Amino acid sequence: MTPPATDESAAIGWSRDDIARRLAQDIPHGSYVNLGIGIPELVARFVPEGRTLIYHTENGLLGMGPSPAAGAGDPELINAGKRQVTMMPGAAFFDQSTSFAMIRGGHLDLSVLGALQVSQTGDLANWSTGEADAIPAVGGAMDLVAGVRRVFVITQHCTKEGEMKLVGECTYPLTGRAVVDRVYTDLAVIDITADGFRVVELAPGVGFDFVQERTGATLLPPIQRTAAV
Amino acid sequence: MTPPATDESAAIGWSRDDIARRLAQDIPHGSYVNLGIGIPELVARFVPEGRTLIYHTENGLLGMGPSPAAGAGDPELINAGKRQVTMMPGAAFFDQSTSFAMIRGGHLDLSVLGALQVSQTGDLANWSTGEADAIPAVGGAMDLVAGVRRVFVITQHCTKEGEMKLVGECTYPLTGRAVVDRVYTDLAVIDITADGFRVVELAPGVGFDFVQERTGATLLPPIQRTAAV
Amino acid sequence: MIDKRVAGPAAAVADIHDGATVMIGGFGEAGSPIELIHALIDQGAKRLTVVSNNTGSGEVGLAALLKAGRVRKVICSFPRTANSTVFPDLYRRGEVELELVPQGTLAERIRAGGAGIPAFFTPTAVGTPLAQGKEHRLFGDTECVLEYGIRADFTLIKGRCADTHGNVLYHRTARNFAPPMATAAGVTIVQVSEVVDAGQLDAEAIVTPGIFVDRIVHVPSPQQESALIAAGARYP
Amino acid sequence: MIDKRVAGPAAAVADIHDGATVMIGGFGEAGSPIELIHALIDQGAKRLTVVSNNTGSGEVGLAALLKAGRVRKVICSFPRTANSTVFPDLYRRGEVELELVPQGTLAERIRAGGAGIPAFFTPTAVGTPLAQGKEHRLFGDTECVLEYGIRADFTLIKGRCADTHGNVLYHRTARNFAPPMATAAGVTIVQVSEVVDAGQLDAEAIVTPGIFVDRIVHVPSPQQESALIAAGARYP
Numbered sequence: 001m002t003p004p005a006t007d008e009s010a011a012i013g014w015s016r017d018d019i020a021r022r023l024a025q026d027i028p029h030g031s032y033v034n035l036g037i038g039i040p041e042l043v044a045r046f047v048p049e050g051r052t053l054i055y056h057t058e059n060g061l062l063g064m065g066p067s068p069a070a071g072a073g074d075p076e077l078i079n080a081g082k083r084q085v086t087m088m089p090g091a092a093f094f095d096q097s098t099s100f101a102m103i104r105g106g107h108l109d110l111s112v113l114g115a116l117q118v119s120q121t122g123d124l125a126n127w128s129t130g131e132a133d134a135i136p137a138v139g140g141a142m143d144l145v146a147g148v149r150r151v152f153v154i155t156q157h158c159t160k161e162g163e164m165k166l167v168g169e170c171t172y173p174l175t176g177r178a179v180v181d182r183v184y185t186d187l188a189v190i191d192i193t194a195d196g197f198r199v200v201e202l203a204p205g206v207g208f209d210f211v212q213e214r215t216g217a218t219l220l221p222p223i224q225r226t227a228a229v
Numbered sequence: 230m231t232p233p234a235t236d237e238s239a240a241i242g243w244s245r246d247d248i249a250r251r252l253a254q255d256i257p258h259g260s261y262v263n264l265g266i267g268i269p270e271l272v273a274r275f276v277p278e279g280r281t282l283i284y285h286t287e288n289g290l291l292g293m294g295p296s297p298a299a300g301a302g303d304p305e306l307i308n309a310g311k312r313q314v315t316m317m318p319g320a321a322f323f324d325q326s327t328s329f330a331m332i333r334g335g336h337l338d339l340s341v342l343g344a345l346q347v348s349q350t351g352d353l354a355n356w357s358t359g360e361a362d363a364i365p366a367v368g369g370a371m372d373l374v375a376g377v378r379r380v381f382v383i384t385q386h387c388t389k390e391g392e393m394k395l396v397g398e399c400t401y402p403l404t405g406r407a408v409v410d411r412v413y414t415d416l417a418v419i420d421i422t423a424d425g426f427r428v429v430e431l432a433p434g435v436g437f438d439f440v441q442e443r444t445g446a447t448l449l450p451p452i453q454r455t456a457a458v
Numbered sequence: 459m460i461d462k463r464v465a466g467p468a469a470a471v472a473d474i475h476d477g478a479t480v481m482i483g484g485f486g487e488a489g490s491p492i493e494l495i496h497a498l499i500d501q502g503a504k505r506l507t508v509v510s511n512n513t514g515s516g517e518v519g520l521a522a523l524l525k526a527g528r529v530r531k532v533i534c535s536f537p538r539t540a541n542s543t544v545f546p547d548l549y550r551r552g553e554v555e556l557e558l559v560p561q562g563t564l565a566e567r568i569r570a571g572g573a574g575i576p577a578f579f580t581p582t583a584v585g586t587p588l589a590q591g592k593e594h595r596l597f598g599d600t601e602c603v604l605e606y607g608i609r610a611d612f613t614l615i616k617g618r619c620a621d622t623h624g625n626v627l628y629h630r631t632a633r634n635f636a637p638p639m640a641t642a643a644g645v646t647i648v649q650v651s652e653v654v655d656a657g658q659l660d661a662e663a664i665v666t667p668g669i670f671v672d673r674i675v676h677v678p679s680p681q682q683e684s685a686l687i688a689a690g691a692r693y694p
Numbered sequence: 695m696i697d698k699r700v701a702g703p704a705a706a707v708a709d710i711h712d713g714a715t716v717m718i719g720g721f722g723e724a725g726s727p728i729e730l731i732h733a734l735i736d737q738g739a740k741r742l743t744v745v746s747n748n749t750g751s752g753e754v755g756l757a758a759l760l761k762a763g764r765v766r767k768v769i770c771s772f773p774r775t776a777n778s779t780v781f782p783d784l785y786r787r788g789e790v791e792l793e794l795v796p797q798g799t800l801a802e803r804i805r806a807g808g809a810g811i812p813a814f815f816t817p818t819a820v821g822t823p824l825a826q827g828k829e830h831r832l833f834g835d836t837e838c839v840l841e842y843g844i845r846a847d848f849t850l851i852k853g854r855c856a857d858t859h860g861n862v863l864y865h866r867t868a869r870n871f872a873p874p875m876a877t878a879a880g881v882t883i884v885q886v887s888e889v890v891d892a893g894q895l896d897a898e899a900i901v902t903p904g905i906f907v908d909r910i911v912h913v914p915s916p917q918q919e920s921a922l923i924a925a926g927a928r929y930p
Contacts, residue, residue: 030460032669052460054623054669058797059721060867062667063623075723075918076868082722082775089657090460090623092667093866095873095901096721096747097573097805100798104574104818105641107669123821135782136794138824139772143798146818147574177821259696261905281696283859283905287561288485289631291903292859304487304682305632311486311539318893319696319859321900322630324637324665325485325511326569326809329562333582333810334877336905352585364546365558367588368536372562375582376810406585566811575802576833578814597812627898662863663899 013157013186013203021046022201023112023154023184031109032056032102034144037081039154040112054090056108058140060099063091080140103140104147111148113141115155115183117170120217122180122192124153125172138175145176157185157214166190166197167216187211195220242386242415242432250275251430252341252383252413260338261285261331263373266310268383269341283319285337287369289328292320309369332369333376340377342370344384344412346399349446351409351421353382354401367404374405386414387443395419395426396445416440424449461622462674463653467497470647470675474503474612477530481568481608481639482510482520483615486539487683489632491616491649492519494675496693498614499523505530509568509610511561511635513537513545516687521545522694529554533608535561541687560588563605565638570607572641572670577606613643616680617666619652624671625664626650633665640670649675697858698910699889703733706883706911710739710848713766717804717844717875718746718756719851722775723919725868727852727885728755730911732929734850735759741766745804745846747797747871749773749781752923757781758930765790769844771797777923796824799841801874806843808877808906813842849879852916853902855888860907861900862886869901876906883909887916 014022020042027033027043029051035041044066047053055064057079064079065086073084102108117125124145127138145151158164166183182200183190188211189200198220202208212219243251249271256262256272258280264270273295276282284293286308293308294315302313331337346354353374356367374380387393395412411429412419417440418429427449431437441448464470471494474480480498484490499522506529513532514521521544523529532554537545548554559567560582570578579602583589593604615636617626626648628636640646648666653676700706707730710716716734720726735758742765749768750757757780759765768790773781784790795803796818806814815838819825829840851872853862862884864872876882884902889912 054460056669057867059724060870062669063661074866075920076725077866078722078724082724087661087866089655090621090625090668091661092625092664093661093864093869094664094667095869096797096801096871097874098667100801101569101573101641102667102669104798104802104816105572106574107572107641128823133786135774135785136792137772137774138794138796140797142796142819142822142824146816146820147798174822176819283696285905286631288488289634291905292897303630304684305489306630307486307488311488316630316897318891319857319861319895319904320897321861321903322628322633322897323900323903324633325561325565325635326638327903329565330805330809330877331903331905333562333566333580334808335810336808336877357587362550364538364549365556366536366538367558367560369561371560371583371586371588375580375584376562403586405583566809570814573802575814575816576836576838577831578806578811580811595813600812602812630898660899662866662901663896665898 013206016042019154019184019186022189023152024048027053027110032107033110033112034058034108034148036113038114040114043112056102058099058103060094060096061087061091063088100143103143106147106149108148110150110152111144112152112154113144115153115165116172117165117167118153118180118183119167119170120196122178123170124175124180125170126175128173130173141175145179150181151179153180153183155183155185157187164214164216187214242435245271248383248413248415251418252381253277256282256339261336262339262341263287263337263377265342267343269343272341285331287328287332289323289325290316290320292317329372332372335376335378337377339379339381340373341381341383342373344382344394345401346394346396347382347409347412348396348399349425351407352399353404353409354399355404357402359402370404374408379410380408382409382412384412384414386416393443393445416443462624462671463622464673464675467493467649467675467677468500470494470673471497471501474498474501476503477505478503478611479507479509481610481613481643482508483634483636483639485511485631485634487515489616489634489636490519490683491614492681492683493677494614494647494649495519495523499526499528499694504528507531507533509533509608511535511564512539513542515539515541515683517544517692518686519683522692524548524554531555531557533557533559535559535564558588565635567605567608568635568642569638571609572638575607577604579603580605608642610643611645613639613646615639615648617648617650619654620648620650620674621654621656621659623656624668624674625659626666626671627659627663628665637666640666645672646670647673647675649677649680651678651680696892698860698907699858700909700911703729703885703911703913704736706730706909707733707737710734710737712740714739714847715743715745717846717849717879718744719870719872719875721747721867721870725852725870725872726755726919727850728917728919729913730850730883730885731755731759735762735764735930740764743767743769745769745844747771747800748775749778751775751777751919753780753928754922755919758928760784760790767791767793769793769795771795771800794824801871803841803844804871804878805874807845808874811843813840815839816841844878846879847881849875849882851875851884853884853886855890856884856886856910857890857892857895859892860904860910861895862902862907863895863899864901873902876902881908882906883911885911885913885916887914
């Protein structure tokens with residue numbers, strides 16, 4: 001499915017930094033958070049002043065810090081993307097079975113992931129396009145979505161080619177079924193509810209219909225908060 | 230079943246120390262060993278010169294040492310019998326799930342246990358007499374017999390009341406089915422084989438028939454080692 | 459800044475509700491969080507299900523909690539010890555329910571509960587009364603039974619030292635059930651005799667990572683069960 | 695006296711047989727036991743099944759073992775990385791079999807293999823292609839699949855320091871799969887850059903107890919995969 005042809009979509013709505021900043025506002029102080037490789041990592045830059053988050057990297061570290069200064073890295077202190085990182089005060093190392101016990105056992109508060117597709121029932125596809133020639137590789141994505149308490153997806157609303165990513169039903173192989181809680185895109189913040197996609201917030205200057213045209217399932221409008229009921 | 234009435238049985242055969250000494254000869258250097266509470270603990274006193282065994286206590290210590298000197302103990306450095314112990318160079322502490330992963334996963338070479346009854350197929354009963362008024366308590370016995378590579382039983386051949394302990398079939402509740410490899414008693418060393426009880430060695434001055442009369446299943450004679458076949 | 463310390467044992471256990479399932483660390487007296495248990499007695503919660511390897515000795519700590527009539531059911535591997543009379547009396551009078559579990563199966567069920575594993579197969583107890591009524595399955599030559607993960611509302615454990623993030627170190631064989639229990643409860647409460655700032659512990663040597671710990675209580679000089687019993691103490 | 699040291703990498707891997715299942719520690723280059731892998735290439739064992747999270751980079755270490763045509767099957771979670779061409783080429787040519795397992799399920803299957811747990815239920819991968827054909831069961835509201843423990847004939851891992859009894863400490867995120875893999879093989883071989891006498895390590899801080907380790911190889915200055923690749927190295 002392809003939305004109406006337009007060149008505006010890149011220019012309007014939130015930038016990638018904006019999306020990350022918007023998402024970061026929704027993470028409470030003291031949360032244990034796993035950020036996926038790529039765009040999700042941006043979130044760490046925009047955590048509001050006064051909040052401390054503790055970052056988990058599934059290869060065996062709680063209390064991960066930012067990239068090391070040039071030349072100060074350790075090739076055996078890396079994140080799940082195999083990039084060198086640092087450790088914060090209070091950090092702890094552990095093995096893979098313990099690391100995924102944290103994940104599967106529901107001890108992490110939040111997992112932030114990218115997506116190829118998210119369905120209106122919260123199905124996520126983010127590990128494979130199912131192409132015959134591709135080398136299948138899944139890593140910890142299926143464990144994260146199955147185990148972490150809340151799963152936020154951060155993604156462009158549509159692909160570069162204009163394909164919709166928020167869909168009625170995923171066509172790519174699933175990472176997990178009914179696992180996504182909320183999606184943050186360049187156009188809107190959207191909850192996955194029992195009734196389907198519900199807009200929580202629109203990016204400045206972006207209209208509801210504009211987002212609906214670019215979404216492959218019915219969007220529900222934001223719930224109006226009235227002063228008294 | 231009661232063997233022929235006799236008062237001799239206490240006086241003939243091996244003493245408890247003798248049995249422990251005999252058993253200790255069969256444990257190779259470097260073995261990882263779990264000694265049950267009570268008589269099995271005696272074995273540690275008789276390990277032949279030049280051999281080092283590493284003792285596991287299921288409450289979380291590998292490299293357990295003997296009792297501390299009077300007044301030098303630590304109430305939180307104890308064995309499975311909740312008695313104070315010491316630690317040897319190379320010792321390691323670990324939690325209960327790791328400790329029983331060692332046991333269940335077949336990492337221990339030998340478990341030495343006491344018995345209420347051992348059957349000719351290697352069933353062991355050593356945790357409950359099944360009395361209605363008894364407080365049932367099992368501890369780690371069922372895990373040990375299910376997981377440890379070899380299980381040796383050390384026991385008097387008959388109870389103080391003269392009841393047979395080596396039987397055709399156990400009448401007490403089982404600890405495990407077909408788990409015992411060898412039994413060391415005051416009268417003999419007896420293997421559990423596919424054909425049943427087979428005498429490996431008789432205590433000095435003890436005859437085969439004497440042991441058979443005190444055993445509740447057929448005893449097979451020792452296999453004769455001939456010089457040439 | 460993250461600081462999981464609470465004011466004291468009473469504050470730590472204040473919200474344990476009637477009917478709660480509570481895991482309590484310890485193997486005999488080693489690792490028994492006596493101050494937290496005594497605070498729980500003072501707090502008054504009733505009809506508790508207690509998951510613990512033993513049932514306490516004398517009339518202090520876990521035995522005192524039982525004596526006070528607060529425990530509906532015990533899940534444990536070894537409910538009698540040298541000085542234990544409280545549990546045997548209650549059990550014989552039919553005033554407490556007992557689920558007897560082999561020690562290793564108990565530890566693994568707790569670990570599974572904390573690791574999001576709802577059930578697993580184990581060879582332990584096959585052929586014994588403790589396997590009766592359980593689902594059996596053959597793997598190769600080994601018959602196994604299906605056992606289920608256990609989770610609790612609260613876990614009470616004792617450590618030696620914690621940092622403010624809740625990373626915990628233990629003392630010798632007092633470690634026993636504490637690490638798996640810390641993972642398997644909605645709220646994990648640890649009493650420690652020393653608290654340090656985050657960053658003061660060696661990240662390689664931490665036994666329980668802070669993610670598993672919700673509340674830290676500083677108990678500088680914890681009492682030891684055997685010393686209390688030797689002194690003739692009873693609680694309350 | 696107990697001393698598990700062997701002469702060197704070649705002696706350590708000498709008895710790995712054709713067709714063996716070999717677990718190899720490491721997440722990317724962190725924890726990859728390169729010297730043991732290179733010794734295994736020299737040794738010549740064929741038709742290996744390799745259990746490892748990745749498939750190596752460049753043409754050193756694990757990738758070199760694959761390039762040498764020694765591996766029949768790989769069980770892993772992520773067989774491609776930035777500099778990985780060897781595995782993709784072999785896979786596209788149909789010259790190596792792949793069993794793809796979610797990373798956490800892989801870790802848990804290895805732990806289960808080492809802990810005597812033949813199988814367990816997990817919610818991971820339900821509803822995905824990786825759950826197809828597997829036994830499903832509902833626990834409460836959570837659908838799960840049955841997964842089986844994995845065991846190997848040999849495990850090759852890298853630690854930082856070992857004592858002569860085989861107690862092992864690791865270096866930061868190089869720890870990753872080594873502790874569970876150490877428990878799940880008939881013979882566990884660890885290369886470490888430092889060996890000390892028994893009694894020199896803190897008994898509270900040991901990560902892998904010696905009971906899980908069969909052979910220790912002292913490799914004072916282990917090579918790092920990224921440095922070898924940057925230098926254009928290939929093995930052999």
